[in-house]
Amino acid sequence: MKHTISVLVENHAGVLARVAGLFARRGFNIDSLAVGVTDDEKVSRITIVADGSAYTLEQIEKQLNKLIDVIKVKTLHNDTAVTRELVLIKVSCTPKQRAELISIAEIAKGKISDISTNSMTIELSDSKQNLDNFEELLRPYGIKEVVRTGTIAMQKGEATVRV
Amino acid sequence: MTVAKAMTECLAAEGITTVFGYPGAAICPFYDELENTDIRHILVRHEVNGGHAASGYARITGKPAVAIATSGPGALNLITAIATAYMDSVPMVVITGQVNSDQIGRDVFQEADITGSAEPFVKHSYLLKRPEDTAEVFKRAFYIAGTGRRGPVLIDVPFDVQKAEIDFEYPETVDIRSYRPSSTGNGNQIKRAAAAIAASKKPLILAGGGLFTGNAVELMRKFAEHTDIPVVSTMMGLGAMPTNSPLFYGMLGMHGCKAANNAVNTCDTLILLGARVGDRAIATMKQRDDLTVIHVDIDPAEIGKNLDVDIPIVGDLTLVLGQLLEAVSGGADRSEWKNKLDSFREDKPVEPAPAGYVNPKQFIRTLDKYLPDDAVVVADVGQNQIWTAANITLNGGRFLTSGGMGTMGYSLPAAIGAKLAAPSREVVAVCGDGSFQMQMMELATAVQHNVPVKVIVMRNNYLGMVRELQERAYDNRLTAVSLDGSPCFTKLADAYGIQNELVDSPDKMDAAIQQLISSDRPYLIEAAVEEYEKTIL
Numbered sequence: 001m002k003h004t005i006s007v008l009v010e011n012h013a014g015v016l017a018r019v020a021g022l023f024a025r026r027g028f029n030i031d032s033l034a035v036g037v038t039d040d041e042k043v044s045r046i047t048i049v050a051d052g053s054a055y056t057l058e059q060i061e062k063q064l065n066k067l068i069d070v071i072k073v074k075t076l077h078n079d080t081a082v083t084r085e086l087v088l089i090k091v092s093c094t095p096k097q098r099a100e101l102i103s104i105a106e107i108a109k110g111k112i113s114d115i116s117t118n119s120m121t122i123e124l125s126d127s128k129q130n131l132d133n134f135e136e137l138l139r140p141y142g143i144k145e146v147v148r149t150g151t152i153a154m155q156k157g158e159a160t161v162r163v
Numbered sequence: 164m165t166v167a168k169a170m171t172e173c174l175a176a177e178g179i180t181t182v183f184g185y186p187g188a189a190i191c192p193f194y195d196e197l198e199n200t201d202i203r204h205i206l207v208r209h210e211v212n213g214g215h216a217a218s219g220y221a222r223i224t225g226k227p228a229v230a231i232a233t234s235g236p237g238a239l240n241l242i243t244a245i246a247t248a249y250m251d252s253v254p255m256v257v258i259t260g261q262v263n264s265d266q267i268g269r270d271v272f273q274e275a276d277i278t279g280s281a282e283p284f285v286k287h288s289y290l291l292k293r294p295e296d297t298a299e300v301f302k303r304a305f306y307i308a309g310t311g312r313r314g315p316v317l318i319d320v321p322f323d324v325q326k327a328e329i330d331f332e333y334p335e336t337v338d339i340r341s342y343r344p345s346s347t348g349n350g351n352q353i354k355r356a357a358a359a360i361a362a363s364k365k366p367l368i369l370a371g372g373g374l375f376t377g378n379a380v381e382l383m384r385k386f387a388e389h390t391d392i393p394v395v396s397t398m399m400g401l402g403a404m405p406t407n408s409p410l411f412y413g414m415l416g417m418h419g420c421k422a423a424n425n426a427v428n429t430c431d432t433l434i435l436l437g438a439r440v441g442d443r444a445i446a447t448m449k450q451r452d453d454l455t456v457i458h459v460d461i462d463p464a465e466i467g468k469n470l471d472v473d474i475p476i477v478g479d480l481t482l483v484l485g486q487l488l489e490a491v492s493g494g495a496d497r498s499e500w501k502n503k504l505d506s507f508r509e510d511k512p513v514e515p516a517p518a519g520y521v522n523p524k525q526f527i528r529t530l531d532k533y534l535p536d537d538a539v540v541v542a543d544v545g546q547n548q549i550w551t552a553a554n555i556t557l558n559g560g561r562f563l564t565s566g567g568m569g570t571m572g573y574s575l576p577a578a579i580g581a582k583l584a585a586p587s588r589e590v591v592a593v594c595g596d597g598s599f600q601m602q603m604m605e606l607a608t609a610v611q612h613n614v615p616v617k618v619i620v621m622r623n624n625y626l627g628m629v630r631e632l633q634e635r636a637y638d639n640r641l642t643a644v645s646l647d648g649s650p651c652f653t654k655l656a657d658a659y660g661i662q663n664e665l666v667d668s669p670d671k672m673d674a675a676i677q678q679l680i681s682s683d684r685p686y687l688i689e690a691a692v693e694e695y696e697k698t699i700l
Contacts, residue, residue, distance in 0.1 A: 010341065014290070018282060025283050055467075062464035068287040068307060071341040163340070 002031065003057050004083060004153045006161045007046040007064055008072040011037060015069045019046055022067065028052055028060050032085075034150035043071065043163055047152045074161045076153045083153040086125045088113065089135065092142035093120040101141065108134050119144060166294045167192035167325040170258070171200045173301035176333040179229055181205060181220065181583050183213040187233020189273060190260030192325035205583065205612050208604035210237050212576035214244020216608075218253045219541065219580030222563055225378060227254040227308040227316075228580065234260045235273030238319070239280065243570060245315045246284035250567025251399060252376050254313035256304050257285075261321040264292060278319050286314030294327035298334060306337045311344025312462040313376045348459070348478035348486050356457045356474050357490035359432055363455070365500045366392045367430035369415070372399025372566065373437020373460065379480035383436055384408075386484050389493045392434070393504055395423040397444045399566040400437070402557035412504055417446040418549045418699065422507040424448075429503065431455065437480050439465040441567060459483050519667050520693040523547070523621050527554035527593070529672045530619070533680050535589050536560060539581045543574035543594035546627040546698045551593045553699075572601030578616045579609055589617070589680060596622040596646055606659040609685040617679050620652050623692040631698060656687040667691035 009015045016035055023030050031049040038045050050060060057075060064073045076083075093101050093115075101120055105112055110124035124134055128151060135146065155161065164172075170193050174182065181203045186194045197204055207213040210232040221228035232241045238259040248255045261267065262274045278288045287307050289300045304316040360366055368387055374380050380403050387394050387410050394404040395412050404411040413420040415427050424447045427433065435458040438444070448470075458465075458472040459480060466475040476483055516522040527550055534540070536559040542551035548564055555562060563581060565573040578592035594602070599620045609616050630644040656663035664675045666688055679686045 014278070017279070021282055059464065059468065066462070066464055068339065068342050 001051070001053065003050050003052065003060075004076045004078070004081065004151060005048045005050060005060065005064075006074045006076055006153060007048065007070060008038070008161065008163060009044050009046060010069040010071065011042050011044040012069060015044070016046065018067055018069065019048075019064065022063055023048070023050065023060070026059065026063055028056060032150035034152050036152075038162070040163060047150065049151050071163055072161060076155060076161075080157075081153045081155050083127055083151050084125050085128050085131055085151050086123065086149045087131045087135070088121055088123050088147045089138055090119055090121045090144040090146075091138050092118060092144060094118060097141065101138075104137060108137070110134065164329065164331050165192065165196070165325065166291075166297050166320070166327050166329055167196040169297045169329060169331040170301065170320070170325070171196045171202065172331060173298060173333060174202060174229060175200060177301070177305045178226070182229040182231055183207055183216040183220070183580065184231030185210045185213055185233070185237060186231075187237045187260060187273065189234035189262055189322045190231060190237075190258075190320075190325075192322065193231070193258070193260070193320070205579070205608065207576065207608050210240035211244045211572070212602060212605050212608070214241045214255070214257065215247065215570075215573050215576035216580035216583075217255050218244065218248045218251075218573075219563060219577030220584040221248075221254050221580075222375070222577075223539065223561065223581045223584035225254075225376070227256050227305050229256050229258065231258045232260070233273065234262055234277070234322075235275045237273075238277035239275050242281055242284065243568075245281050245317065247565050247568040247570040247573065248315045249284045249286070251372060251565065252313045253315070254308040254376070255315040256308050257315055257317045259317065259319045260325070261290070261319045263323045264321045265323070267321065278317060281317050284315070285317050286312075288317035289319065291318060291320045291324055294324050294329045297329060298331060302334045302337050303339060306339070307342065311342070312373075344461070346478045346482070348476040348483040352474055352476045353483070353486045353490050356434075356476060356487065359455050359457060359474060360390065360392075360434070360491050361495075363432035365430045366390070366432040366434065367426050368392050368394040368434045368436060369427070369438050369440070370394055370396045370400035370403040370436055371438025371440070372397065373439075373480060374400060374403040377437055377461065377480035379437065379484055382481055382484040382488070386488055386491075389488060390491050391493065391495060391497045393426060393497075393501060395426050397438050397440065397566070398552055398564065401552060401562040402560060405558040406556040407558050409501075412508070414552060415447070416444040418443070418552070419447070420553065421509055422504060425507040426504050432457065435459060435470075436484070437461075440469050442469065445470060516669065517693055520691050521666055521669055521672060523550045523690065523692050523696060524554050525669065526619075526621075526666070526672060526690050527551050530591065530676050531555050533673075533676050534560070534591070538589040538591065539563065539578070539585065541574045541578040541581060541590070541592045543592070543598035544569045544571045545595045545598060546623075546631075546696070547593050547595040547598070547621045549698045550621070571598040574598065575602045575605045575616070575618060576608070578618075579605060579614050582614050582616045591617040591619060593619045593621065595627060596620055596624065596649055596652070597626045599652065600646075600649065603655065606656065606661055606685065606687075610659055610661065613684075615682065615684050615686075617682070617685070618687040620687065620689045621692050622649075622652060622689050623694050623696055624649065625694055627696065628698060652687065652689040661685045661687050663687040663689065665689045665691065
């Protein structure tokens with residue numbers, strides 16, 4: 001089962017290595033990982049999507065909490081959190097296909113970020129599932145390159161994960 | 164002052180009087196300043212043993228002890244000792260030299276990423292990059308190592324940083340927002356535990372090594388006596404309950420005794436106190452639905468990790484035991500339960516050894532007969548460890564061993580550390596001829612620094628425990644377990660100027676052991692053990 005874990009850490013050099021190393025040596029599989037500073041520049045947020053049983057999730061949370069640089073650990077549930085990934089997709093696009101691809105991008109609420117004679121780069125931010133669907137939609141045109149970020153997530157409503 | 168000088172000031176401020184280490188170029192600025200202090204430096208003969216000696220020292224004082232090494236190979240040699248301390252929750256601050264800051268990452272001479280390499284085995288680590296952080300980093304390192312679940316903390320200090328000039332003031336307090344180590348147990352869980360204990364007909368305490376690191380040994384005894392609950396122990400918890408207490412039923416596990424293992428498989432409520440119950444400890448434990456498990460530990464990650472738990476209590480053992488003492492009333496009649504446990508007790512007679520040998524169990528029992536009550540016995544790893552654990556009595560004494568990691572070569576350096584921590588106590592290292600040859604260079608340390616530790620080498624010319632495994636699981640194909648080629652250990656002791664004796668018959672045992680204990684200098688006994696002697700009889 002997939003779990004989305006929001007981890008607040010001290011914004012020091014080496015903290016990401018400690019967190020990633022912990023996952024590796026304890027045998028926890030990471031599906032995706034996204035790191036960024038929070039509104040407090042001394043604090044970074046690492047959002048991890050990991051795969052494992054309830055036992056594994058409990059161990060992940062406890063072991064993360066043992067790291068001195070980890071300030072807070074919170075597992076977010078998909079039905080009560082907004083989750084987003086960002087993707088940049090470069091597709092083959094002849095001048096004739098431009099209108100067609102632009103309308104696909106518009107329907108999906110994507111944005112055209114770059115255009116060249118025979119390619120188009122579309123950016124889209126959405127849930128992982130919607131990005132997967134979008135990618136499939138573009139596949140017949142010939143995908144040249146896909147760049148995706150890890151998932152970031154935030155709880156719905158007024159709940160927050162902060163120091 | 165220089166950072167090197169400030170480092171020595173930090174150690175002094177933490178009350179450090181003895182450190183263990185091995186110098187090298189990258190740590191020389193610090194060593195140069197160490198010479199100007201009253202701190203005693205014990206030069207070991209291999210860095211790993213500096214770590215083990217600090218471990219032995221810390222386990223006796225209960226406070227973080229210090230091990231030092233240079234950069235690169237020196238630091239890397241310490242890793243096994245760091246990991247050994249980590250597994251057994253021993254408080255330790257490890258200081259390593261590092262190459263110049265601007266050379267880090269260029270693979271220069273004696274460079275190793277020690278904070279990276281040691282990461283899986285440290286409670287925390289610092290690469291001291293900014294000279295002005297020195298005092299804060301040391302304050303935090305000692306605080307982290309010596310509180311909560313104890314463990315090793317590493318401070319890696321580049322050569323140029325050691326020479327940098329700083330204004331020094333040691334902080335009086337420390338506050339780490341993401342680290343809140345000490346806590347009382349959740350009141351609700353305490354109530355549930357008290358109710359479960361009150362309802363229990365056959366409760367049992369499982370005492371672990373956390374009782375020692377958490378300074379909760381006395382409280383645990385008080386709790387056991389107040390509630391009249393029988394006690395068994397993990398290997399790390401040996402000595403928490405006196406062997407001669409009628410409530411004590413021995414060590415459980417793969418190499419444990421029948422009474423303890425039967426107790427664990429018969430009880431209806433099991434109260435784990437500072438025991439993480441490693442796989443060897445619960446190897447003989449049957450999974451049952453009718454068992455209520457109460458687990459008290461300062462580290463929430465240990466609760467539910469190896470054993471399913473019904474009532475988890477996270478907290479400081481002293482605080483939680485205080486809460487439990489208030490919540491659980493005494494006066495329950497446990498005679499039926501204790502009678503049943505008493506029926507499991509057995510006193511196995513010792514088989515006489517063939518001519519030219521001593522029976523190792525009889526040897527340990529004889530050693531035990533003459534040792535003072537407060538003696539410290541350090542067992543190594545292998546058959547010698549089990550022979551010692553099973554036959555030593557602990558009524559005020561301590562039993563130290565590498566329980567979690569099972570690190571061979573632990574006993575002599577740890578004994579040297581323990582003896583320096585408690586000079587008035589008798590300290591004996593018991594090892595096999597395999598483990599002895601991993602640490603025998605430390606005889607020189609004992610001689611150079613006049614540390615009167617006593618060493619028993621159980622010589623059976625085999626890596627006995629591995630040999631037994633091969634007999635059992637590999638169709639008796641013995642592979643790489645013969646120790647042919649070993650030196651004469653008494654002659655080796657002679658070479659170090661250490662008094663010694665070969666004990667190869669039972670009638671020599673008493674006098675030799677008395678001689679060993681009465682000596683005020685290092686002393687070595689080589690005990691001749693029959694080659695195919697079994698771990699358990």
